[in-house]
Amino acid sequence: MEEFEALRYIFFSNKPVDDQQIQYYKLQASIIDKLNHNSYAFVFDEPGAGKTVQGIYSIWNVISKKTQDEPTNILIIAPNKQLANKWRSEIKQFLMLDFSLIGNSTKDITYNQSYVSGKDNLYITYNSSNYSNLGITQLTNYDSENIYRSDWDLIICDEAHDYYTNYLNALFSDTVELKDGTYYKNRLAWFGAKQVLVLTATPIKFYYDEKLKLRDDFRKIKQIPERLLLEPSPVINEITIEDMLVFDSKKPVQRYFKETVLESKKYKxxxxxxxxxxxxxxxxxxxxxxxxxxxxxxxxxxxxxxxxxxxxxxxxxxxxxxxxxxxxxxxxxxxxxxxxxxxxxxxxxxxxxxxxxxxxxxxxxxxxxxxxxxxxxxxxxxxxxxxxxxxxxxxxxxxxxxxxxxxxxxxxxxxxxxxxxxxxxxxxxxxxxxxxxxxxxxxxxxxxxxxxxxxxxxxxxxxxxxxxxxxxxxxxxYYDSYVLMDIYRKLFTEQLKNAPSKNMLFTSDYLDDFVENVNFMACVYDYLCSSYEKLFDEHSNALSISDLSKLYIEEFSDERFKEILYDLHLYSLEETVTLEKLKNRRYIHFNNKEKIQMFLDKAMESGINGSGKIHQILSDAIYYWKDGTLHIHSLDVLLESSKNFVPKCHKEFQEALAATNLDIRELARYNSMKLMKKMIEKKYHSLVTAAMLT
Known part of the structure; x- marks a missing residue:
């Protein structure tokens, strides 16, 4: 690769000198292949695995291919100013490009130099008030000739899991008044995007089936690329949960973990x-x-x-x-x-x-x-x-x-x-x-x-x-135990782990106590339900706590029996409980008991050591629920797959990074007009302009 061809890769390095270059990892760079192949991608990587960096790769992928005279149209949608500032700061830091910030009102607008020059459209919109339109109204009111009359090269939707309602309202529900007095719906979707990137670290907040569309929450998120893309892809409906764990650039969805990005199990x-x-x-x-x-x-x-x-x-x-x-x-x-x-x-x-x-x-x-x-x-x-x-x-x-x-x-x-x-x-x-x-x-x-x-x-x-x-x-x-028990319960139900996840909440002692407690309560509820008729009052369909106490048997300590009462939300002798209520609580504990055993059995089947504490099993597991069944993958197997995966862009990056020793600071200091001219001839004008402005 020629030296000047390699210069557009100066923002990346295998060994960054400082925080002005991005540490190159092939999994993060593979987002380029995903977007180029599918036109959209869902990035569900765990927190801290580098979603913002992948957004920067996708921006670089757009600007580095532009000719000198072509405008660049990129929009980033963030939920709040804190995240909008973070995007703007990191893009400046790594790509030396400046984006305009657009909030919900005119006082929340900060223009960049490319806005003043009128060529490129680089915007970050966000919510700056309770009026939840993510800044889209102000974006379309200002500079409408430049923005609203052209398609976007790239739209990035950040933190889509927590603000999906705002996204839908802002992107698809608002009406737009045109100059001829007519109205048009779908404010931002009127002109589409060539590529759409949807980012969220915690899609596990949503419940969905194997098609990722059973529940309304993800179905709404899925509409974002469906409605924004210039050429909507039917492949969106074909996504499965398993696709998140497949290392394949043709798959538009991923859930990477820090271990798989670094290709190392002993990360931290x-x-x-x-x-x-x-x-x-x-x-x-x-x-x-x-x-x-x-x-x-x-x-x-x-x-x-x-x-x-x-x-x-x-x-x-x-x-x-x-x-x-x-x-x-x-x-x-x-x-x-x-x-x-x-x-x-x-x-x-x-x-x-x-x-x-x-x-x-x-x-x-x-x-x-x-x-x-x-x-x-x-x-x-x-x-x-x-x-x-x-x-x-x-x-x-x-x-x-x-x-x-x-x-x-x-x-x-x-x-x-x-x-x-x-x-x-x-x-x-x-x-x-x-x-x-x-x-x-x-x-x-x-x-x-x-x-x-x-x-x-x-x-x-x-x-x-x-x-x-x-x-x-x-x-x-009492107190924290009341909530901690609730948190642990959720870990063994289908309400939580419907996207591949790692354990980060377990300790061996407390989890063992929790398992013992679930088994104990299941047995007690079974006993209470079977004994209920012995004290059943013909004139009442409920028992008081004092009646329940008569069902107390010697094996159950007073303190443990109190936990049963608290679990029924009973706190005084005047309160009563119906047989239906007892059976409902019994079902919860038996349901948890069965799911815990399922965890252990599936872990053994997956080749993960199940002979020790539960937390030892889960620490090496990637697990999720699908169709009422627990699935467990070994982290070792996932790591091996990530090491064998070679994105299409990987060879190109490796050749480029090896072809030049110039880092971004040296380029800015050198400021050679000859060098700049060569880069301009190679049509890297966006990067050259950024470097010259430094």
Missing amino acids: NRQVEVIEYKPEDLAKSLWKYENGYRQHCFGNIFLLVNRLQSQSSWQTMFNDSEREKLQNIYKLYSKSEYTNEDVEELKQFDVKLREFINKIDCKEARMVIFVESKDTQKYLTKVFKAIGLNVFSLSSDKGLDIREKMVSEFNHLANSKVLITTWDLGNYGLNMHGGDTVACYEASRQINQIEQGFGRIDRINKGFNELKLILFKADGH
Whole structure:
């Protein structure tokens, strides 16, 4: 390959000198082949595996083929300004091209130089308000002659899993007023795209059958390339779940894992730790009395205190001494800032906080903490500031520039640091590789959010090799255990793993406890149902808790029997349970029991060691549900397939990377007009213009 031909590959390297070149991996580059062959692609790679980089490959694939006089029309659709800025920044960093940002209003528009010159149409649109049209209205209102009267070379739809309704409304539902006074539907789809790239790390949020179209959610996402492509492809309807695990450029869908991208099983050491704590009796009473709201404040006991204080039954729930204690500790909790003495007093009541702090080495802390509520975020911020850690609290009331600066400072600070954020704000698009631990202080019930949250620190080629995920478990069926049990249940149902996934939530001890608990409850429910008629009252179709207690047999401890009652959502002796309700709960546990056994059996059939703990089986497995059946693939087999896969573009890249030693900084410094002229003759004008502007 000639030297000047190879120069258009200067943005990539097998051994990048610094962050101005992209580390070349053949799986990431293969997106070029997928788009060239299919005109569209669904990239479902796990968090941290490099979806943005694949977007940059697809942009480079367009601009490097343009002649000098041809305009380039590329649109990136992001859900919010945070992700829009991330796209713009990384494209500038790696390709030295600038995109215009378009929000929902005129004040949210930032034009680039190519807009001013009027030749290229490079746009990133996003939501900047509650008006959820992803900036499409402003895009089509401005520069309509240039944008709206031509087709797109490429449209990239980012984070499609979380904003599919916005995508559909923005792309297909809005009406457009034309100059002659008529209206036309399908605002952006009026003129189509030559290529469409759909990105999401967590399609597992959606439920779908082997055709990926049984449920409405994915069917709607699938409409994006169907409606945007200039020449819609019938192949879209032929996608299967298995296609995600096939390394084939002809397949328009993929789910790559970091191990397969790097072609290495020993990528990073990931561990899960469950911090256990034992709530005191007063804390258990709070949980018991707050029957309706506890699931919203399971992770922060003070939210329950506040909730109960506002109820009319507050006076009868607790005695005078208990109420005084709760009021005093809540008053301390409400202080604007804490001292060390305050934290020590809070720890005496908040056992969860105490156990958490006891596990932290403050001098070496490099932790990202996720919470559900802003109250909990403020609480932990005050606590960790008081004990001397560097605290970065990411909240929506801070501007985007401030939040990005905070993340940057967190990443560059060596240790003794915590970054605290809510799941909604910090879960997508942020690179927090300066952390080595994610603590789910208030665990999300959406497991895809936990997977995304851990992906903030588990970045390909960045960050620490030793990573940890922290979950919390209360003794008994209280607080965090209530949610953790629910999360684990989902792992053995068809509601979650309908796309190939790896385990990242299991610890051997707690998972074994969970399996034992499921088996135990299944047996107890079977016993209760069979014994129900013995106490059946002819005048009633329900039993009270006291009646259920008569069915208690010696093998079942009092504490375990209480878990059965909690599982039925019964918290007082006045409450009753019907036989139908008992049978429904029994079905849940037997259903889980059968699926757990299915997991073990399938793992053995797949050649994965099933003789040890369950977590040992799953750590080497890629698994998913299809048509009510569990499928397990060995990670070793998947790795072997990825190593044998050779994309069409791979040879071309290898020859180009070997043909020139110039990196992008040397080209910018050299600034040789002769060199530029040669590149222009080769029609690499977009890349030359970018280099000259540097």
